[in-house]
Amino acid sequence: MSGSYRKINYTIRPAKSVERKMLCDVFRRLNDFYAIDSYRYIGFGAVYFSDFVLFHRMLGIRNMVSIECAQSKDVKRRFEFNAPYKYVELKFGNSWEVLPTLEWKDIPTILWLDYDGLLEGNCLRDIETFFSSATSGSVCIASFNIQDDPNPSSGSPLDRLKNQVGEENVPMDVNASALTGWDRAEIFRRIINNKIEEILSQRNGAMPTGSKLCYQQLFNFHYSDGALMLTVGGIIYGSGQKHLLDKCAFNNLHFCKDGIEPYKIKIPKLTFKEIRHLDSLMPIEAGSYNAINIPPSEIAQYCEVYRYFPIFAESEI
Amino acid sequence: MAEDQNKKIDASPTKDFFISILVRDIKLVDAISDLVDNCVDGARRLRPDGNFNELHITLEAKPECFVIADNCGGITAKIAREYAFRFGRPVNVDNTPHSIGRFGVGMKRALFKIGEIIKIESTAPDSKFVIDIDVDAWKNPAYVDEHGKERWDFEFNTLEEHMNNPVKKCETIITVTKLHEEIANEFKLENFVTRLIASIEEAHQSAIGNGLQIVVNEIDLKYRQSSLLSSKIIQPCFKTLGIQFKEKPVTVRIYAGISDAKLADAGWYVFCNDRLVLRADKSQATGWDQEINGVHMPKPHYQFARFRGYVFFDSDSADVLPWNTTKNGINIESSLFQGAKLEMVNAMRPVIDFLNALDNEMDTESTALQTKVNEAKPALLRNITASTVFVYPKVTDTNMANETPKEGRISYLASYDKIDRIKELTGCKTNPSVGLATFNYFLKSMGEE
Numbered sequence: 193m194s195g196s197y198r199k200i201n202y203t204i205r206p207a208k209s210v211e212r213k214m215l216c217d218v219f220r221r222l223n224d225f226y227a228i229d230s231y232r233y234i235g236f237g238a239v240y241f242s243d244f245v246l247f248h249r250m251l252g253i254r255n256m257v258s259i260e261c262a263q264s265k266d267v268k269r270r271f272e273f274n275a276p277y278k279y280v281e282l283k284f285g286n287s288w289e290v291l292p293t294l295e296w297k298d299i300p301t302i303l304w305l306d307y308d309g310l311l312e313g314n315c316l317r318d319i320e321t322f323f324s325s326a327t328s329g330s331v332c333i334a335s336f337n338i339q340d341d342p343n344p345s346s347g348s349p350l351d352r353l354k355n356q357v358g359e360e361n362v363p364m365d366v367n368a369s370a371l372t373g374w375d376r377a378e379i380f381r382r383i384i385n386n387k388i389e390e391i392l393s394q395r396n397g398a399m400p401t402g403s404k405l406c407y408q409q410l411f412n413f414h415y416s417d418g419a420l421m422l423t424v425g426g427i428i429y430g431s432g433q434k435h436l437l438d439k440c441a442f443n444n445l446h447f448c449k450d451g452i453e454p455y456k457i458k459i460p461k462l463t464f465k466e467i468r469h470l471d472s473l474m475p476i477e478a479g480s481y482n483a484i485n486i487p488p489s490e491i492a493q494y495c496e497v498y499r500y501f502p503i504f505a506e507s508e509i
Numbered sequence: 510m511a512e513d514q515n516k517k518i519d520a521s522p523t524k525d526f527f528i529s530i531l532v533r534d535i536k537l538v539d540a541i542s543d544l545v546d547n548c549v550d551g552a553r554r555l556r557p558d559g560n561f562n563e564l565h566i567t568l569e570a571k572p573e574c575f576v577i578a579d580n581c582g583g584i585t586a587k588i589a590r591e592y593a594f595r596f597g598r599p600v601n602v603d604n605t606p607h608s609i610g611r612f613g614v615g616m617k618r619a620l621f622k623i624g625e626i627i628k629i630e631s632t633a634p635d636s637k638f639v640i641d642i643d644v645d646a647w648k649n650p651a652y653v654d655e656h657g658k659e660r661w662d663f664e665f666n667t668l669e670e671h672m673n674n675p676v677k678k679c680e681t682i683i684t685v686t687k688l689h690e691e692i693a694n695e696f697k698l699e700n701f702v703t704r705l706i707a708s709i710e711e712a713h714q715s716a717i718g719n720g721l722q723i724v725v726n727e728i729d730l731k732y733r734q735s736s737l738l739s740s741k742i743i744q745p746c747f748k749t750l751g752i753q754f755k756e757k758p759v760t761v762r763i764y765a766g767i768s769d770a771k772l773a774d775a776g777w778y779v780f781c782n783d784r785l786v787l788r789a790d791k792s793q794a795t796g797w798d799q800e801i802n803g804v805h806m807p808k809p810h811y812q813f814a815r816f817r818g819y820v821f822f823d824s825d826s827a828d829v830l831p832w833n834t835t836k837n838g839i840n841i842e843s844s845l846f847q848g849a850k851l852e853m854v855n856a857m858r859p860v861i862d863f864l865n866a867l868d869n870e871m872d873t874e875s876t877a878l879q880t881k882v883n884e885a886k887p888a889l890l891r892n893i894t895a896s897t898v899f900v901y902p903k904v905t906d907t908n909m910a911n912e913t914p915k916e917g918r919i920s921y922l923a924s925y926d927k928i929d930r931i932k933e934l935t936g937c938k939t940n941p942s943v944g945l946a947t948f949n950y951f952l953k954s955m956g957e958e
Contacts, residue, residue, distance in 0.1 A: 267926075360700070360707065364703055364706045382699070386699045386703075390698050393698055396694075
């Protein structure tokens with residue numbers, strides 16, 4: 193949401209692009225809860241609005257809100273200029289300030305908190321807002337860059353984590369060694385899931401048995417587009433709507449992960465010619481990889497993501 | 510006779526009062542801490558010297574059951590029969606010196622709060638018993654004696670007496686099943702367990718420090734040592750008062766000083782017989798935001814985030830100490846506490862003065878006071894030597910004026926566009942680290958470093 197859109201053109205980060213399309217595939221299945229084009233999408237569109245364009249084109253979502261924390265008029269104007277459709281309503285401010293001002297009641301919502309930094313207290317505030325307000329069938333996703341500040345201000349990584357998210361949110365058995373590399377992603381996921389369970393438990397306290405809300409994790413993506421990225425999220429549904437959840441059959445999508453095990457998005461390095469060749473052979477049995485003149489590891493990776501694989505080309509539009 | 514009967518007014522308690530009313534006044538975390546108190550008292554009886562090595566308390570808080578087990582001596586059949594299950598503490602019961610279980614309400618209240626089926630198994634030096642309590646059946650109006658009178662007793666399920674059990678075999682295991690729904694929901698939450706552990710670690714820091722091992726859901730609790738910053742020129746206040754209160758001797762130890770700038774942790778910590786009963790208090794109860802004996806005390810504010818005060822009330826007669834029954838606060842009206850409060854305010858005032866001066870320094874180029882704070886090292890309370898007042902450096906001190914400061918603060922405003930751009934280029938995530946990175950970059954580019 194803050195400045196990183198100027199560093200990277202989000203549309204051409206290959207793993208991010210695959211992730212976006214995978215999410216889209218999952219959202220399509222929400223139709224069993226509500227017609228997908230009746231959902232609202234809330235995201236941080238930056239100036240590229242890649243997610244907004246994709247979800248509008250593929251899912252027909254029209255109710256869209258993009259949150260940007262721009263302050264100056266010039267910057268705001270740039271966001272407004274780049275909004276791809278009039279459907280996109282721009283809200284300026286920090287997400288934790290804007291989200292509580294939105295109407296949540298009876299509006300099925302997909303919220304993508306696409307942060308580009310570490311997990312902080314304010315992220316947990318956003319998650320609290322969503323899970324204390326969103327209606328059954330809504331989906332919340334949060335993305336983080338899990339790399340630590342190269343010039344950390346002070347204290348150990350564990351102290352900094354406690355400062356960032358609040359000591360009361362850090363499980364007692366987390367130790368310093370769990371905060372390196374991908375292990376940090378798992379700690380973030382755990383802290384977020386704990387917060388979600390806590391909020392839902394409070395919210396459910398006063399609710400009759402059939403309408404108590406449950407959370408089902410759907411996403412636990414790890415990928416590396418220059419930075420180590422984590423995306424976690426899932427759906428809330430009324431306990432009486434388990435059959436709808438089952439009908440969505442999220443488990444049939446190999447990249448949906450409901451637990452600690454992540455789905456690692458890996459981007460094979462292939463030429464256009466190889467891509468076309470592999471496409472023509474689909475489905476490819478694992479046993480036949482050796483017959484193709486491409487490293488088997490690249491083929492295996494391609495088989496997993498080919499439906500979502502971006503093709504970038506230089507062009508003059 | 511009939512007239513006499515008419516003059517009588519029924520004031521007897523109902524079971525429901527204990528089972529569903531009293532339990533509302535205590536938070537679950539505090540109720541569990543209360544159970545831990547009983548175990549700690551057991552440890553104190555067993556080891557009056559305070560060395561708790563090899564004693565343990567093991568808790569398990571799961572949605573399907575709650576267990577607390579300890580090897581701190583066990584409950585004797587006599588204690589169980591005459592006292593442990595009474596509601597309220599009989600006046601003629603012997604005191605454990607320095608005890609923290611005081612009111613004869615903690616264990617029952619905690620167990621009733623948690624669930625409906627309670628099993629208590631205990632092995633003491635001279636006895637061994639099992640008691641099963643089905644709360645629902647116990648409160649049923651049909652549970653009456655042969656005269657049709659409501660029964661208030663529990664029964665031993667099994668009981669052996671006149672035994673000679675080795676102390677090492679003495680233990681108590683309390684298991685609660687059929688938990689109340691809201692309690693089971695709490696036990697499901699890892700965040701609840703995190704809070705519970707933090708709370709027990711704080712409340713029982715002294716017992717843990719004395720070697721008592723406490724385990725919650727297989728996590729070993731850590732010893733949280735309270736400390737205050739100390740150096741040659743910053744010295745915490747530490748004074749001890751001996752008070753004869755209601756003819757019983759009470760020792761009050763007061764520490765005041767500074768520590769990390771963390772508002773959530775700032776304030777007064779009050780302990781009764783080494784049990785924390787009030788944490789990080791910044792209310793009028795501990796002297797903030799009021800005028801006492803002509804000393805004006807400020808409202809809590811971020812500039813006082815470094816303030817820490819610790820007060821320990823110790824007595825062999827626990828009944829005179831100023832705690833409330835839930836042990837999560839103080840009995841403010843207690844004249845013992847009122848007397849100590851004056852001393853607390855006196856101890857606190859110089860710390861507040863220093864923190865005000867430190868705050869004022871932020872608006873100047875000087876970092877003399879901040880440097881002194883940075884140089885001070887945390888000292889554990891037990892290592893702090895007596896000093897009736899908080900000793901602190903003043904800007905006007907001659908040695909401060911002569912000293913050339915080693916560090917200076919640079920602060921300036923820059924547009925967020927530019928700050929964000931530098932964050933992108935350097936990977937810095939905070940404004941201070943942007944400042945430092947660009948400063949160092951300049952030095953490096955000039956070949957200085």
